[in-house]
Amino acid sequence: MSAPVRRALLSVYDKEGIAAFARDLHAAGVEILSTGGTAKLLEESGIPVVRIADQTGFPEMLDGRVKTLHPKIHAGILAVRSDSRHMDDLRRHDIAPIDLVVVSLYPFSRAAADPKASAADVIEMIDVGGPSMIRGAAKNFEHVGVVVDAADYPEVLAAVRGGGLPRELRAKLARKAFARTSEYDAAIAAYLAPGEAFPDVLAPRFTKAADLVYGENPHQRAAFYRDAEAPAANVSHARQHQGKALSFNNVLDFDAALGLAADLGGRSCTIVKHGNPCGVGAEATLAASFAAALACDPSSAFGGVIACADEVDAATAAAIAESFYEGVIAPSFAAEALAALAKKKNLRVLETGPLASYRRGGLDLRRVQGGLLAQEWDTPDTSIREGRVATRRAPTDAEWNALQLAWTVVRHVKSNAIVYALPGRTVGIGAGQMSRVDAARLGIQKAQVPLRGAAMASDAFFPFRDGLDAAAEAGITAVIQPGGSIRDDEVIAAADERNVAMVLTGRRHFRH
Numbered sequence: 135m136s137a138p139v140r141r142a143l144l145s146v147y148d149k150e151g152i153a154a155f156a157r158d159l160h161a162a163g164v165e166i167l168s169t170g171g172t173a174k175l176l177e178e179s180g181i182p183v184v185r186i187a188d189q190t191g192f193p194e195m196l197d198g199r200v201k202t203l204h205p206k207i208h209a210g211i212l213a214v215r216s217d218s219r220h221m222d223d224l225r226r227h228d229i230a231p232i233d234l235v236v237v238s239l240y241p242f243s244r245a246a247a248d249p250k251a252s253a254a255d256v257i258e259m260i261d262v263g264g265p266s267m268i269r270g271a272a273k274n275f276e277h278v279g280v281v282v283d284a285a286d287y288p289e290v291l292a293a294v295r296g297g298g299l300p301r302e303l304r305a306k307l308a309r310k311a312f313a314r315t316s317e318y319d320a321a322i323a324a325y326l327a328p329g330e331a332f333p334d335v336l337a338p339r340f341t342k343a344a345d346l347v348y349g350e351n352p353h354q355r356a357a358f359y360r361d362a363e364a365p366a367a368n369v370s371h372a373r374q375h376q377g378k379a380l381s382f383n384n385v386l387d388f389d390a391a392l393g394l395a396a397d398l399g400g401r402s403c404t405i406v407k408h409g410n411p412c413g414v415g416a417e418a419t420l421a422a423s424f425a426a427a428l429a430c431d432p433s434s435a436f437g438g439v440i441a442c443a444d445e446v447d448a449a450t451a452a453a454i455a456e457s458f459y460e461g462v463i464a465p466s467f468a469a470e471a472l473a474a475l476a477k478k479k480n481l482r483v484l485e486t487g488p489l490a491s492y493r494r495g496g497l498d499l500r501r502v503q504g505g506l507l508a509q510e511w512d513t514p515d516t517s518i519r520e521g522r523v524a525t526r527r528a529p530t531d532a533e534w535n536a537l538q539l540a541w542t543v544v545r546h547v548k549s550n551a552i553v554y555a556l557p558g559r560t561v562g563i564g565a566g567q568m569s570r571v572d573a574a575r576l577g578i579q580k581a582q583v584p585l586r587g588a589a590m591a592s593d594a595f596f597p598f599r600d601g602l603d604a605a606a607e608a609g610i611t612a613v614i615q616p617g618g619s620i621r622d623d624e625v626i627a628a629a630d631e632r633n634v635a636m637v638l639t640g641r642r643h644f645r646h
Contacts, residue, residue, distance in 0.1 A: 136298030137215075137277055138429040141205070142234035143186075145169045145264065147241060148284065151582065153179040155287045162294050170194060182480070189230075205264055211235060211270040234290070234299070235271035235403040239264045239318055246325045260322055265315045270280070272315075275308035276301070283316045329614075331497075332508060338499060343370050350383045354442045356382045369463070369484065370391065375472060377461060377482030383408075384439065388484065390461050391441030394546045395463075396492040397514050398539075399443050403450075405425045405459075407438035410565040412501060414543050417558045421449040426559035428453075431580055439463070443489060446471045455481075465489050512545060512643060521639040524626045529635040533589055533612035537637060540591035541614050545643040547582050550628040551593040552577045552601070554585055554610065561588055570594070578608045585609040595619040595641045599628040606632040616642045 135454045141162050149172065156166055156176050168176055173212035176183045187193050190204040210232040213220040224231060245251050245259040271280035279299040281290055286307065299307075320337035327333050340359035355540050358380065360370040369388045374380070380388075391406040394414065398404070402416040403423035412434035415426030420442055424437045428435050440454060442464035451471035452461055461482030462475070475483050486492075494511035499505075518541050519534065529537060540555035547553060547565045552573040554562035560586060564577030571590065577583065586609035596602055596620045602613065602625055613629065617638035628638040 135381075136293070136296075137233060137279065137304065139164055139233040139279065139294045139297040140232055141165045141167065141210075141232050142236060143167045143211075143232050143267065143392075144172055144236045144268070145186075146172050146236060146238040148238040148263075148348040149175055149263075151284045151287055152176075152236075154183050155284075155291065158291050159234075159294065162291075164234070164294065170265075181547050183566075184264050199262065203266065205229070206297060207232070208266070208270055208306060211267060211278060212469060213277075213377040214274065218485050222631065232598045234279045234280065234281070234294075235267050237264045237268050238282065238284070239268075239314070242318060242325075243321045246321065256325065261318070265318065268311045268315055272308040272311040275304045279304050280307050280311045282307075282311050286310075288401035299547075313341075322642075331510065336497075336506065337510060338496070344380065346382050346385075347379060354382075358382075358385055363498065364495055367396075367465070367489050369486075371546065372463060372484040372486045374484060375467065375478065375483040378480050380482065384460055384482065388441070388461065390546065391439050391485065392492070393494075394543065395443040395491045397542055399489070404441045405430075405435045405438045406441070407434050410547055410561060411543055411560070412438060413563075414539070414555075414560045415558065416539055419449075420444050420447060421453060424450050424453055429582060430560045431563065431582070433438045433480050437461075446475075448474060462556045512645070514542065514545065515641055517637060518637060518639060521614065522617075523635065524617070524622075524638045525629045525634065525636040527630075527633060528639065529589075529612045529633045533635060535614055536589035537591065537614045540589050541639070544591040544593045545645070547593065548645060549593055549644045550645075551589045551645065552580070552605075554581060554605070555591070556588050571598070571601040571604060574604045578604065581608075587611055589613065591615070593645070595622065595642070596625045597621065602628050602634070603632075606634055610630055610634065612636070614639060616640060618642070 143157055144166060160181055166183050167186060168183045173183050173185050173558040190206045206229050209229050211569055213231055214226050240259045240261040242259045244600045245256045268280055268557040271278045293303055306316050317339045319341045330618050340361055342357055343360040346358055348354055359395055369385055385405045385416060391404045394404045398416055401420045402424055404411055405413045405427045411431030413427035414469045415423030417423045417426055437458055439460050439462060440462040445466040446464045447468050448470035451474035455474050455478050463484040465486055465488050475481055497508045498511050499508055518538055535557040536555045540553040542552050543560055544553040550570045550573040552564040553560055554577050561575040561583055562581030564573035567573035589608045589612040590605045590610045592615040597619055600604055614637045
């Protein structure tokens with residue numbers, strides 16, 4: 135059943151579009167109540183307005199902290215129209231029903247994120263009257279409409295012109311309103327617990343960015359939610375130039391690839407398939423980096439996702455367009471590159487903006503049945519040269535360079551993980567094995583070139599010397615690993631026997 139709108143209360147901090155919306159409401163015969171700056175704007179726009187102070191008979195006070203907190207406002211919002219006692223109360227106290235509430239809250243999160251804002255400035259951005267009106271209208275959605283997002287103005291206005299707000303629309307707006315106040319309160323709670331990494335109550339704040347065609351598999355429904363606190367350079371904020379809509383698995387692969395690209399920087403290029411890097415290049419040009427990444431494991435790269443740490447140029451785009459990939463993500467694309475990629479109409483092309491703003495904010499969250507795991511993000515090591523050279527021979531400069539690349543990449547590979555690299559490129563990756571020696575052997579098996587002179591990275595210690603022996607027999611000359619096994623001395627001795635330089639970092643990088 136539709137609820138007619140005869141009287142609307144408009145009180146918005148973000149005033150974009152409100153004057154046009156109010157003008158159309160007035161033209162539809164709706165009486166408009168408003169507060170402070172909103173009322174002033176509407177009056178200056180020539181729209182008749184009843185000021186809240188005139189409605190309540192009580193002035194705004196405390197520098198605007200108290201404006202709408204009055205029975206003549208909240209009773210008008212909360213009255214159940216079908217309850218004769220409620221309507222008798224309104225008549226007895228000369229209170230007019232309010233059928234539509236339009237509120238945008240003070241921008242608390244923006245103030246909290248502003249390094250120039252004082253604590254008093256941030257606290258002043260805690261809205262009180264706005265959430266109260268929103269909650270009241272949302273609670274009474276059977277009779278009242280509530281709008282918290284300017285994007286809903288056109289649909290609401292069309293319904294008003296059509297005779298009233300349908301129940302389905304009122305319910306949808308109420309759900310959105312409660313989600314907004316929940317998100318708002320969670321931001322305040324987080325601000326009031328500075329430095330508390332793991333609060334007693336964890337209230338993550340995410341807003342839906344898109345419905346997805348399906349989840350990991352076609353029988354699973356799915357959606358993509360954006361972190362309210364995330365910086366701009368990520369998949370959720372990326373601009374899609376072309377290609378099919380993102381799938382659940384696309385988002386996971388784009389995120390994995392972009393994270394590694396951000397860690398490597400420069401003109402690096404990463405190809406990811408099913409959450410694992412299958413090739414990484416860090417050469418002097420982006421085109422050379424892509425070629426190196428592809429050469430690592432070309433069969434696995436087919437149908438993968440590509441991430442570039444620098445602007446995609448025409449040469450790189452032309453090389454990408456030669457085969458099938460799910461998508462490419464980069465800080466930017468040259469016009470010629472976009473033209474070359476447009477030939478692959480289904481290829482997803484995502485632009486993030488500069489990766490300098492990329493960071494892993496908040497906590498790393500993972501659902502388990504009946505609970506939620508929270509941990510700090512696994513951040514990159516400061517410098518592998520701070521590690522301990524455990525063998526008689528130290529790495530050469532070329533080996534240090536290869537070890538650095540391998541150690542950066544192995545942190546992004548699912549455990550047990552082994553990465554083989556030469557300077558500027560990976561040459562073999564063993565991922566997701568239940569035993570470390572199997573990961574070492576898989577990386578050797580996947581290598582497209584001899585591993586003579588390559589460096590090896592292991593995400594955790596070697597429990598036995600067999601993994602090192604297999605890699606040394608394949609030709610590696612340097613290895614980096616955390617150490618910490620009860621058999622470290624045995625593994626170090628094996629490296630010395632084979633003249634392999636070994637660096638122990640003291641830091642494990644499991645990725646489950």
